Amino acid sequence: MEPCQFADKINEMHGDIKVLVSEFKAMNGSLRDTKLGYEKHENESKDYRNKVNIIWSAIHTAKWSILLLFGTGLIWKLLEMVSK
Numbered sequence: 031m032e033p034c035q036f037a038d039k040i041n042e043m044h045g046d047i048k049v050l051v052s053e054f055k056a057m058n059g060s061l062r063d064t065k066l067g068y069e070k071h072e073n074e075s076k077d078y079r080n081k082v083n084i085i086w087s088a089i090h091t092a093k094w095s096i097l098l099l100f101g102t103g104l105i106w107k108l109l110e111m112v113s114k
Contacts (some may be wrong), residue, residue: 044113099105
């Protein structure tokens, strides 16, 4: 019977797997806590995102209104009518 040519690789993989398992054991509850923190943040941030959406909508509405008024010349026609 020949000696296994992959013995070194198997021993190296075994050591790596032992390290990974010990790290996962050390992280026992931290992933669960992170998930709970994320869910809490997601629920709290909905109100903030709605406020940001309202602000952006107002800014874009004002931008397009000003662009429409000045781009079509309505402001200057109104000023001419008022000045006459």
